[in-house]
Amino acid sequence: MLDTNKDSLKLEAMKRIVAMIARGKNASDLFPAVVKNVACKNIEVKKLVYVYLVRYAEEQQDLALLSISTFQRGLKDPNQLIRASALRVLSSIRVPIIVPIMMLAIKEAASDMSPYVRKTAAHAIPKLYSLDSDQKDQLIEVIEKLLADKTTLVAGSVVMAFEEVCPERIDLIHKNYRKLCNLLIDVEEWGQVVIISMLTRYARTQFLSPTQNEGGREEAKGPGSEEAATTALPARKPYVMDPDHRLLLRNTKPLLQSRSAAVVMAVAQLYFHLAPKAEVGVIAKALVRLLRSHSEVQYVVLQNVATMSIKRRGMFEPYLKSFYIRSTDPTQIKILKLEVLTNLASETNIPTVLREFQTYIRSMDKDFVAATIQAIGRCATNIGRVRDTCLNGLVQLLSNRDELVVAESVVVIKKLLQMQPAQHGEIIKHLAKLTDSIQVPMARASILWLIGEYCEHVPKIAPDVLRKMAKSFTAEEDIVKLQVINLAAKLYLTNSKQTKLLTQYVLSLAKYDQNYDIRDRARFTRQLIVPSEQGGALSRHAKKLFLAPKPAPVLESSFKDRDHFQLGSLSHLLNAKATGYQELPDWPEEAPDPSVRNVEVSGGERLNCVCADCMSHTSPSVSWLMRVASGGCGFHAESGRGPRAPALDPRSPSTDPESESASDSKSSSESGSGESSSESDSEDQEEEKGRSSESPRCLMTLAEDKAGTGSLLAHFHTGPPPPLQLLSPGSGAGRQELLHRVAGEGLAVDYTFSRQPFSGDPHMVSVHIHFSNSSDTPIKGLHVGTPKLPAGISIQEFPEIESLAPGESTTAVMGINFCDSTQAANFQLCTQTRQFYVSIQPPVGELMAPVFMSENEFKKEQGKLTGMSEITEKLTLPDGCRSDHIVVQKVTTVANLGRVPCGASDEYRFAGRTLTSGSLVLLTLDARPTGAAQLTVNSEKMVIGTMLVKDVVQALTQ
Amino acid sequence: MIHSLFLINSSGDIFLEKHWKSVVSRSVCDYFFEAQERATEAENVPPVIPTPHHYLLSVYRHKIFFVAVIQTEVPPLFVIEFLHRVVDTFQDYFGVCSEPVIKDNVVVVYEVLEEMLDNGFPLATESNILKELIKPPTILRTVVNTITGMEKGETHRELPSWVKALNNLLPAFCLIPISGSTITAEIQGVIDACVKLTGMPDLTLSFMNPRLLDDVSFHPCVRFKRWESERILSFIPPDGNFRLLSYHVSAQNLVAIPVYVKHNISFRDSSSLGRFEITVGPKQTMGKTIEGVIVTSQMPKGVLNMSLTPSQGTHTFDPVTKMLSWDVGKINPQKLPSLKGTMSLQAGASKPDENPTINLQFKIQQLAISGLKVNRLDMYGEKYKPFKGIKYMTKAGKFQVRT
Numbered sequence A: 001m002l003d004t005n006k007d008s009l010k011l012e013a014m015k016r017i018v019a020m021i022a023r024g025k026n027a028s029d030l031f032p033a034v035v036k037n038v039a040c041k042n043i044e045v046k047k048l049v050y051v052y053l054v055r056y057a058e059e060q061q062d063l064a065l066l067s068i069s070t071f072q073r074g075l076k077d078p079n080q081l082i083r084a085s086a087l088r089v090l091s092s093i094r095v096p097i098i099v100p101i102m103m104l105a106i107k108e109a110a111s112d113m114s115p116y117v118r119k120t121a122a123h124a125i126p127k128l129y130s131l132d133s134d135q136k137d138q139l140i141e142v143i144e145k146l147l148a149d150k151t152t153l154v155a156g157s158v159v160m161a162f163e164e165v166c167p168e169r170i171d172l173i174h175k176n177y178r179k180l181c182n183l184l185i186d187v188e189e190w191g192q193v194v195i196i197s198m199l200t201r202y203a204r205t206q207f208l209s210p211t212q213n214e215g216g217r218e219e220a221k222g223p224g225s226e227e228a229a230t231t232a233l234p235a236r237k238p239y240v241m242d243p244d245h246r247l248l249l250r251n252t253k254p255l256l257q258s259r260s261a262a263v264v265m266a267v268a269q270l271y272f273h274l275a276p277k278a279e280v281g282v283i284a285k286a287l288v289r290l291l292r293s294h295s296e297v298q299y300v301v302l303q304n305v306a307t308m309s310i311k312r313r314g315m316f317e318p319y320l321k322s323f324y325i326r327s328t329d330p331t332q333i334k335i336l337k338l339e340v341l342t343n344l345a346s347e348t349n350i351p352t353v354l355r356e357f358q359t360y361i362r363s364m365d366k367d368f369v370a371a372t373i374q375a376i377g378r379c380a381t382n383i384g385r386v387r388d389t390c391l392n393g394l395v396q397l398l399s400n401r402d403e404l405v406v407a408e409s410v411v412v413i414k415k416l417l418q419m420q421p422a423q424h425g426e427i428i429k430h431l432a433k434l435t436d437s438i439q440v441p442m443a444r445a446s447i448l449w450l451i452g453e454y455c456e457h458v459p460k461i462a463p464d465v466l467r468k469m470a471k472s473f474t475a476e477e478d479i480v481k482l483q484v485i486n487l488a489a490k491l492y493l494t495n496s497k498q499t500k501l502l503t504q505y506v507l508s509l510a511k512y513d514q515n516y517d518i519r520d521r522a523r524f525t526r527q528l529i530v531p532s533e534q535g536g537a538l539s540r541h542a543k544k545l546f547l548a549p550k551p552a553p554v555l556e557s558s559f560k561d562r563d564h565f566q567l568g569s570l571s572h573l574l575n576a577k578a579t580g581y582q583e584l585p586d587w588p589e590e591a592p593d594p595s596v597r598n599v600e601v602s603g604g605e606r607l608n609c610v611c612a613d614c615m616s617h618t619s620p621s622v623s624w625l626m627r628v629a630s631g632g633c634g635f636h637a638e639s640g641r642g643p644r645a646p647a648l649d650p651r652s653p654s655t656d657p658e659s660e661s662a663s664d665s666k667s668s669s670e671s672g673s674g675e676s677s678s679e680s681d682s683e684d685q686e687e688e689k690g691r692s693s694e695s696p697r698c699l700m701t702l703a704e705d706k707a708g709t710g711s712l713l714a715h716f717h718t719g720p721p722p723p724l725q726l727l728s729p730g731s732g733a734g735r736q737e738l739l740h741r742v743a744g745e746g747l748a749v750d751y752t753f754s755r756q757p758f759s760g761d762p763h764m765v766s767v768h769i770h771f772s773n774s775s776d777t778p779i780k781g782l783h784v785g786t787p788k789l790p791a792g793i794s795i796q797e798f799p800e801i802e803s804l805a806p807g808e809s810t811t812a813v814m815g816i817n818f819c820d821s822t823q824a825a826n827f828q829l830c831t832q833t834r835q836f837y838v839s840i841q842p843p844v845g846e847l848m849a850p851v852f853m854s855e856n857e858f859k860k861e862q863g864k865l866t867g868m869s870e871i872t873e874k875l876t877l878p879d880g881c882r883s884d885h886i887v888v889q890k891v892t893t894v895a896n897l898g899r900v901p902c903g904a905s906d907e908y909r910f911a912g913r914t915l916t917s918g919s920l921v922l923l924t925l926d927a928r929p930t931g932a933a934q935l936t937v938n939s940e941k942m943v944i945g946t947m948l949v950k951d952v953v954q955a956l957t958q
Numbered sequence B: 001m002i003h004s005l006f007l008i009n010s011s012g013d014i015f016l017e018k019h020w021k022s023v024v025s026r027s028v029c030d031y032f033f034e035a036q037e038r039a040t041e042a043e044n045v046p047p048v049i050p051t052p053h054h055y056l057l058s059v060y061r062h063k064i065f066f067v068a069v070i071q072t073e074v075p076p077l078f079v080i081e082f083l084h085r086v087v088d089t090f091q092d093y094f095g096v097c098s099e100p101v102i103k104d105n106v107v108v109v110y111e112v113l114e115e116m117l118d119n120g121f122p123l124a125t126e127s128n129i130l131k132e133l134i135k136p137p138t139i140l141r142t143v144v145n146t147i148t149g150m151e152k153g154e155t156h157r158e159l160p161s162w163v164k165a166l167n168n169l170l171p172a173f174c175l176i177p178i179s180g181s182t183i184t185a186e187i188q189g190v191i192d193a194c195v196k197l198t199g200m201p202d203l204t205l206s207f208m209n210p211r212l213l214d215d216v217s218f219h220p221c222v223r224f225k226r227w228e229s230e231r232i233l234s235f236i237p238p239d240g241n242f243r244l245l246s247y248h249v250s251a252q253n254l255v256a257i258p259v260y261v262k263h264n265i266s267f268r269d270s271s272s273l274g275r276f277e278i279t280v281g282p283k284q285t286m287g288k289t290i291e292g293v294i295v296t297s298q299m300p301k302g303v304l305n306m307s308l309t310p311s312q313g314t315h316t317f318d319p320v321t322k323m324l325s326w327d328v329g330k331i332n333p334q335k336l337p338s339l340k341g342t343m344s345l346q347a348g349a350s351k352p353d354e355n356p357t358i359n360l361q362f363k364i365q366q367l368a369i370s371g372l373k374v375n376r377l378d379m380y381g382e383k384y385k386p387f388k389g390i391k392y393m394t395k396a397g398k399f400q401v402r403t
Helices: A007-022 A028-039 A043-056 A061-074 A080-092 A096-110 A115-131 A133-147 A152-165 A174-186 A189-206 A217-221 A225-232 A243-257 A261-274 A282-290 A295-311 A313-323 A331-344 A350-361 A366-382 A384-397 A403-417 A421-434 A441-453 A461-471 A478-494 A496-511 A516-529 A542-547 A570-574 A609-615 A620-633 A651-655 A657-672 A675-687 A689-708 A710-716 A723-727 A855-864 A884-894 A942-957 B026-039 B076-094 B099-104 B106-116 B127-133 B139-148 B224-230
Strands: A736-739 A747-757 A765-773 A779-784 A794-796 A801-804 A809-817 A825-830 A835-840 A848-850 A870-876 A898-900 A907-914 A920-927 A932-939 B002-009 B014-019 B048-050 B055-061 B064-070 B165-169 B172-175 B187-195 B202-207 B215-218 B232-235 B240-249 B259-267 B273-282 B290-298 B303-310 B314-318 B323-329 B338-345 B357-365 B374-380 B388-402
Touching: A007 A028, A007 A043, A007 B014, A007 B106, A028 A043, A028 A061, A043 A061, A043 A080, A043 B106, A061 A080, A061 A096, A080 A096, A080 A115, A096 A115, A096 A133, A115 A133, A115 A152, A133 A152, A152 A174, A152 A189, A174 A189, A174 A243, A189 A243, A189 A261, A189 B076, A243 A261, A243 A282, A243 B215, A243 B224, A261 A282, A261 A295, A261 B076, A282 A295, A282 A313, A282 B215, A295 A313, A295 A331, A295 A570, A295 B055, A295 B076, A313 A331, A331 A350, A331 A366, A350 A366, A350 A384, A366 A384, A366 A403, A384 A403, A384 A421, A403 A421, A403 A441, A421 A441, A421 A461, A441 A461, A441 A478, A461 A478, A461 A496, A478 A496, A478 A516, A496 A516, A570 B048, A736 A835, A747 A835, A765 A779, A765 A801, A801 A809, A855 A907, A855 A920, A855 B224, A870 A942, A884 A907, A884 A920, A884 A942, A920 A942, A932 A942, B002 B026, B002 B076, B014 B026, B014 B099, B014 B106, B026 B048, B026 B055, B026 B064, B055 B076, B064 B076, B076 B099, B076 B106, B076 B127, B099 B106, B106 B127, B127 B240, B215 B224, B224 B232, B232 B240, B259 B290, B259 B357, B259 B388, B273 B290, B273 B303, B303 B314, B303 B323, B374 B388
Parallel strands: B165 B388, B172 B388
Antiparallel strands: A736 A747, A747 A765, A765 A809, A779 A801, A779 A825, A794 A809, A825 A835, A848 A907, A870 A932, A898 A907, A907 A920, A920 A932, B002 B014, B002 B064, B048 B055, B055 B064, B165 B187, B172 B187, B187 B240, B202 B232, B202 B374, B215 B240, B259 B273, B273 B338, B290 B323, B290 B357, B303 B338, B314 B323, B357 B388
């Protein structure tokens, strides 16, 4: 059929062949016939031929080579899907001869335009590596190149390749670390798992332990406790988390909400291994959620929870009830849940836990009952308070009809009694009676051991038990026989009068036992205890040997110390090192240089252009202020160095103007270069929150001071960019004319909105009025006459200006409360001789003052102001105003708003409050690279919102 | 990563195998069979079995074991999650995932598996993407193929703007009341969406009471930041059926349990007869009927047989597995369903010391027991008007009554 020309027949034939492969039948005889069809035009057939090839090429290497040229042609195909699938099949053919061809193909595909092809190239890397590990160096080069890729599609696959080929080359990650962190949330789930576990390892080598200064309690348990303690103690400087470390924690946290259990587990282990103690708690809820998933998932998660709950009991305590067992759970899940419950049991919750256990004991699943009894034993040892209760409960179980239950209880009781034997003679007696009924060897052995050990507490019963056991000696199991010998020996030593004969009888029985272990034991015991003629030195010490006080056994979880394996890994689950397991390194003592992760400007201070613009004009002290302020308003771009951020060195800005202008020119490229820089910036701001929230206030007071001393202020306003306007970068609308010099008979009056808070009343807009006298006589007694004001509007007049000499000019400040409306304030400007009717109408953008908020606050507020309060307008940005810098400047010129830090590169957010009512005005501009943009204003004051939209759109589109 | 996959049915036959790297001999499954034998019950087979050279990770669903063979360290959940995804994909493709169906569609299954992994690393696992690569089998398919062939790059069908968005709420319970008081109860719910919209619709779904949701997990299409800040779900949906959200309502928000069970099960030491009586009744259902009620109980080994008479529905008792099952159907609040009768016990044996637990299944239509309500669903980005609908449903999860 394969030789026909009809595609449908070929397809049918191929389907049959593939079905054979799927069932595991050998179809390799057909190889020549199939491989002929590799060039078939029909894509369905082609696909199946590929499937066949990949499966059998290894076995028929020579023939497989025939198909290679087809794939090589496919690699050049204009269709990305065909390129990708050709590379995929080519790299899947495990024929060593074509290694050079594969290498070439991978290299080429790694720089392909299509991210899908690049992803396939990343997949091909481990395939080639497993075929020929000599290619490692070349492959690492490709990996390095692909790691720099910015698409989410590639990220997961290349990290996977990295893990398989060169997990030790951690240095390749440095440059890509922040990018990976930022991309993480958009990577597909499988990639997320791989990236997260790789980053966990990375973080362990690059950052300091967040717990090291918390008393080092955990380290104290670890093997390296001495070093840890010695180094931690003298270096007790406050621990500051590397901002990159913080970045990783913050960016992975949302993934706890992923639908994929694997991702949640990966994040959980990352938090467990990397986060400071206080923050680990967040993972508990997510892990508990996984417990409602399939039982296989439960199994794995419970294993990990069991390990975590030993170290961090508090984390899971609130979820205690989630670990309650249902009768329908499979046994292995029940036992794991029991393990967790036991780990979680504490002084406070032990009564509830024990009550739960009581119901479990009545379960029909006997393995589970046995496990429960052991769990009770562990609770009893861990929590002294309930030891007696537990013991009583266990003794009651001894009357249970199920032998297994009784046996298990005996074993556990034995362990418990060993801790405090003196008080429990009664129980031992009770146990002794049980020897008649219990048949389970382990339990019998335990009872005998107990009686032997504490025979002085039960002097009457012990010989009797021995007598009975001697009778049935031959029928006992080996383990019981050994204990009988032990018992006999011990009794002989303590009470030889009654038991001498019995002991000898037992020993001689044992001498002819089939088991050599028992024979040996019998001989050895006889030599020890029965005083012989030689009077061996040993027999004198026999009592010491046999009746030495024995330390109580420690009942502990089998999950203890499992945490040296990375949680969530296969090795952890098996408690054995799996092939290819990468050890989780210990925290470094000293933090490696964090600057290796800087991407473009190494160690430079990257300042936003807007700040830098103004910078060149300002004095050092002001520039410092500005930096703090701009840090608050979300402009400040530090290179991620964290706490030493706002360079307090006043000289730095003024002394290196080059660097400033350099960063200016760079900033546009940086902001274009993606989220990585802006993300890390906004993070810095959060860290500096404490500081930055103060900074505006300090700036305000400063402004007020200066407003009070008017002359100084006037001085400030002579320069074109008034430094204090830095609060809201970009000045307000320029000077407006209030009175023309012709109409004013020589007196010209202009006004500007200074955008400073008015000193007298915070609800007022402060207006600077500039008077200049162009007449040839002095103008005297300038003041504000009776204003005719619309309702609500009020004016704080400026102090009377006594005299203005010809040619002179002066400035006065007045405050106007516009009552959040754009109605004009009409008033009279009086001189000694004349009265001029003037009016000031504010642009809507001046009716507000900037507020500082974080992105989250912004979104929260925006969420409240939807529906009627939201006004949206679409616009197209002209070519000239697409850069960040210009957009921000234009918006801030129109409206007195503060910029809000924003994660996305082409979204701009601004926030302000209207002066009078203090209602929020939130402005969002969503600019697409194509120039299309959407402007959204959220404000309770709809009129203001509408007008603002109009003004901003106008400003932006001009 | 994942080397090979074997599909094994409950009688121990390997009926499908797929290798993504070099071929691993089927004999590796012998270790699995060994473990299966030891475990006696299918659920008890450990999901991870180490063998000298490989590790076998398995999931058991629809009476089929999906056994993945791996060679090197890999997060076990990664593999298990993938296997479950495989099952889900099959279910999506063929409606059901059972041995005969897989055998019938073996070529499609093989191709799908080929696409899902590349060299053992997941490649395409979203069913809408897979369906574009490999068409699911339909009767029409052959016809369509001959007419159009395979169209590449076809992303969305040119449908008229016909739209459907359906949401199910399936709050489920897990609770175990003992002696009248509830031990633990929780609500776990999901929102499943069925979206058939052309273009790139941007949907937002808001709740009346989002605070109710204690713990949520999302489909990857949901924008997490919007949820964080505004508590609304904003997403561009994939085509077809998908699980948009699963949530959990914490036990603190007092769960109102819609049913109660009265039981009187007594064994007497002397006689070989025991009394058995169960009554099921509604409680706080807000006027909705409780449907599909099924009561099951695992009786102790000592019970030989039961002679019972139900007031409604049918009941069965399997004397071998000792499983009692009573299919009640609807609960009529006026006439509460009950099941009464006697148990015959093993003569001479003392009374069993375990008490059976009673498992209950039921569902309530048109009611989300959590009280969660969808406020509105808006669409942006497309001009047409979508058809919207929502369906609430409550289903019992692991509802157990200890006696």
